[in-house]
Structure formats: structure tokens, C-alpha cells
Amino acid sequence: MTELFLALILLGASGLAALLAGRDSRKAGWLGAGGVILAGVLGVVPALRAALGGRVESFHAAWPVPYGAFSVSLDPLSAFFILPILCLRSSFMLPRLALVDPHLSDEMPPHLTASTGLDALTQLIE
Numbered sequence: 570m571t572e573l574f575l576a577l578i579l580l581g582a583s584g585l586a587a588l589l590a591g592r593d594s595r596k597a598g599w600l601g602a603g604g605v606i607l608a609g610v611l612g613v614v615p616a617l618r619a620a621l622g623g624r625v626e627s628f629h630a631a632w633p634v635p636y637g638a639f640s641v642s643l644d645p646l647s648a649f650f651i652l653p654i655l656c657l658r659s660s661f662m663l664p665r666l667a668l669v670d671p672h673l674s675d676e677m678p679p680h681l682t683a684s685t686g687l688d689a690l691t692q693l694i695e
Contacts, residue, residue: 573643574628576612576655579604609655616655619648 583604590597619626626643643651674682 571628572611572614573616573626573641576608579611580608583608612655613652615643616648616651619643620645620652 583601586604587597587601590600615626618624623645625645626648627641629638629640631638674685677685
């Protein structure tokens with residue numbers, strides 16, 4: 570299960586590195602895509618163990634916050650759904666062009682603009 574958390578950290582770090590690459594789009598693309606591919610490979614390990622082994626992979630950490638502890642479990646059924654997400658990675662899936670126009674949301678209600686941004690962030694994480 571530690572591999573899955575390392576994969577998530579790597580995914581976040583590569584996204585941050587791609588953002589910090591600034592205007593160098595080639596470098597940002599390789600940093601982001603490389604991190605996604607490496608995180609996918611690393612995340613497949615616990616998913617395969619859970620799916621093929623038929624056992625539950627668990628992670629529990631106690632910490633001094635309200636309601637006590639942080640706990641995550643990966644069972645064979647969850648692993649079945651996670652595997653395609655982790656395995657479908659390729660540098661060919663990178664966009665060659667992105668049309669970004671912030672003025673498209675000027676006349677939208679604020680709650681709809683916020684929801685659209687959250688949807689884009691969710692799709693990026695997926």
C-alpha cells in the first residue's frame with residue numbers, strides 16, 4: 570500500500586514540477602507525462618497484489634486530529650477498477666495544443682465557474 574501513496578506523491582510532485590517549468594512547454598510536458606507514467610507503474614504494484622492475491626491491502630495511520638485515524642483499504646474489487654486507470658498511460662495521450670480562454674467564463678455565474686474549475690481539476694487528477 571505504501572507504493573500507492575508514493576505514486577500519489579509522485580503524481581502531485583510531477584504536476585507541480587510541470588507547473589514550475591513555466592513557459593517551457595516541452596519541459597513541462599515531459600515532466601508531467603513522465604511523472605504520470607512513473608506513478609502509474611508504481612501504483613499498479615499494490616493493485617495487482619490485491620487483485621491477484623485476493624486479499625485486502627490496508628494502510629492505517631493514527632494522528633492527533635479530531636476523529637482519530639487515517640485509514641485506506643484496497644480490496645480486489647477496487648483494484649479491478651483502479652488497474653485500467655493506472656495502466657492507460659502513454660506519451661501519445663499528451664495534447665499537442667490547448668486552447669485556453671479565461672474570458673469564456675466572464676458571463677457565467679460564479680458558482681458555475683467554480684464548478685467548472687473543480688471538474689477540470691478532477692479530470693486532471695484522474
